[in-house]
Amino acid sequence: MTNGIKPAQQKRSLEKQKKIIIALETLLKEKDFSQISVAAIADKAGVAVGTVYRRFANKDAFLPILLERMKEKAKEQPVELSEVSTLEDAITQLVSIALMQLKEDRNLFRAIYLNVRLNPHLIADDWEEMEKQALSQVENLLRPFITEDKRVRLAPFIAYVAGTVFIEKILFNETAPYWVQKLDENDMATHIKTMLVALLHS
Amino acid sequence: MTNGIKPAQQKRSLEKQKKIIIALETLLKEKDFSQISVAAIADKAGVAVGTVYRRFANKDAFLPILLERMKEKAKEQPVELSEVSTLEDAITQLVSIALMQLKEDRNLFRAIYLNVRLNPHLIADDWEEMEKQALSQVENLLRPFITEDKRVRLAPFIAYVAGTVFIEKILFNETAPYWVQKLDENDMATHIKTMLVALLHS
Amino acid sequence: MTNGIKPAQQKRSLEKQKKIIIALETLLKEKDFSQISVAAIADKAGVAVGTVYRRFANKDAFLPILLERMKEKAKEQPVELSEVSTLEDAITQLVSIALMQLKEDRNLFRAIYLNVRLNPHLIADDWEEMEKQALSQVENLLRPFITEDKRVRLAPFIAYVAGTVFIEKILFNETAPYWVQKLDENDMATHIKTMLVALLHS
Amino acid sequence: MTNGIKPAQQKRSLEKQKKIIIALETLLKEKDFSQISVAAIADKAGVAVGTVYRRFANKDAFLPILLERMKEKAKEQPVELSEVSTLEDAITQLVSIALMQLKEDRNLFRAIYLNVRLNPHLIADDWEEMEKQALSQVENLLRPFITEDKRVRLAPFIAYVAGTVFIEKILFNETAPYWVQKLDENDMATHIKTMLVALLHS
DNA sequence: GATGAATGAGCGTTCATTCAT
DNA sequence: GATGAATGAACGCTCATTCAT
Structure with a gap:
């Protein structure tokens, strides 16, 4: 309760x-x-x-429910990480998963995203937990390919970028300026992959 | 009026x-x-x-005022682009400017950012204009260093990343998960610079 | 709704x-x-x-309700036109009905009367309909006694006079000058009857 | 004051x-x-x-001023009673004067008319006085043609009818039902004259 | 348990009136 | 005297929340 x-x-x-x-x-x-x-x-x-x-x-109690629902949906269509053989493959998957999940249930995400920011206290804990999961997924994905040291250092940033960079484009495309609306999702995904791989190799 | x-x-x-x-x-x-x-x-x-x-x-008339105020403040502390001699310098400056501007007047940005998304119509035009300026600044910055073709293709994406990637970290750090809060701004800036430079060289 | x-x-x-x-x-x-x-x-x-x-x-929705209420009340105490055998009888009845209805629910009438004039659009249709009924009642009343031609020509005027002439006296007697206040309703009714009959015989 | x-x-x-x-x-x-x-x-x-x-x-103080203005205007274009030789002439003049005055300064009359009814206290005295003048005008007009007895008995009623019967038609014609709008002013005037003369002869 | 009528604090907004300049 | 910025009570209306049925 x-x-x-x-x-x-x-x-x-x-x-x-x-x-x-x-x-x-x-x-x-x-x-x-x-x-x-x-x-x-x-x-x-x-x-x-x-x-x-x-x-x-009360009305606020819907927010946690929506979060719950998001998790639930995530489980319904679990991300099946096919075995990846190269770092590049791994990153490609990571980016495409982030993109897909956001497009799926765009409205749910929007509602949650805005409300987390408007009323952080309402769902703080759940949110935290979800994000933690995201981080550990990234870490698992990277583990086979890079050193422990690098992983610890870069995984949070990579998780951050993966979770953040599509928000504007996917959730708020209508409010975005014209030239953002013209950006192609797949091109963006490719660019991001290129960038992240380069970062990990640097 | x-x-x-x-x-x-x-x-x-x-x-x-x-x-x-x-x-x-x-x-x-x-x-x-x-x-x-x-x-x-x-x-x-x-x-x-x-x-x-x-x-x-009416109450809505405050939003344009806030935008105006943002522009005003931006003018008060104008971004002085020191002459840059390499692409790397240019990107470094771009990223650091984005970061600085966002930190300056965090609250103003937050209010505007959320309200643009909640009530896009209220300040649509002003917003559009601001974003257009941002794009052309990026283009000018890149012009000396890369081919026209590459510039046209990548400038929008780079502007997008520069304008987007810090939002979560700077504007909504409190709501962000623990590991995001631990991310260091300067490290982030360095990583982003590395990534963008790599992308432009790719 | x-x-x-x-x-x-x-x-x-x-x-x-x-x-x-x-x-x-x-x-x-x-x-x-x-x-x-x-x-x-x-x-x-x-x-x-x-x-x-x-x-x-909203507040405006009360006006139609008041009109409705007026109609309702009119039904509760329906005007029973006793059979009339002469034109004079008919006119006498017409005038006395107009008088009675106005006295009954004076306040209701006042509110509606003033508001129809202050905000014509709010109840235009209902009002129109009511007035149309009034006219056709007058026409029916006169039909047996005068020629079609005369009826078509004079009925609207007679309906107008019957519906208008008591308004000041009954609805706004307090605001009327002293000598109007002293006018006796029944005398007035008699005078009006005399006049209308004379008009129809002219 | x-x-x-x-x-x-x-x-x-x-x-x-x-x-x-x-x-x-x-x-x-x-x-x-x-x-x-x-x-x-x-x-x-x-x-x-x-x-x-x-x-x-205060705002209410405008009402008396409007009344004053009405009187003033009445004086500017005084009603010149041409000498009348018959009762019929007298009534004809009476009716046509009432009609004319109402058409002249329709807006002023409307404002005053409605506000006298909405806020009777504001201009009670002035209003009273104006109406008294109207009555004595009618009495003067009738004096040469009818007995004192009849005059005293009927003048108030005639003044009342003359002052009242055009109000709806002239001041609020737009709100009036269609068939009232079709009534011709001059026809109305003729009818009213016929009726009043008949009454006085009765 | 379910219903939806009832509640009333709170909102954005207006405008007659006052008074420092 | 004239100005118009400032005031704040009052309005129409909404909606999250409660509770009798």
């Missing part, structure tokens, strides 16, 4: 809870979280407002 | 207008623009609500 | 809706609609402001 | 006062008094808000 989500014990409850979350996700495709009223969510979900509040302590 | 800002004619007015903007900037250090009420701004500025509305057509 | 009135589904809602309308009617006895705040209505009705807005889209 | 109008002693003041009133009259042609802000009046008059308040105690 610390996170504001009230455990559902019955099957019916769980269904409703899912309905509500899906309703929110649907609405997030149209507008920002702050512009979505609880009533609108209830409406879209086909339940009463009170029912929403039986599952969620 | 087209932008919703009403010209102040008297000395007293200008003072109050300044007070109001400073009040807003102060509040922006604590919370997001959407969470700041006009009454709160007036209160912080020590003026009445009506006084705020005498200077600003 | 097109008219801004939200349908009430529960018994409790209907009660409140009624309470709100009655509160408004009460307040209309004291002051004009434009001088009555939504908060005052809510207060008088013993409900919260939000409750008012749950039933009425 | 009881009426809220502050006496102007200097020529310059009087000019400004006149400017202000004319500005108000101009604005009244476009919108209702309640929708005209003091600032707008000052603006139109080319003076400062404070100047308006130096001449008028």
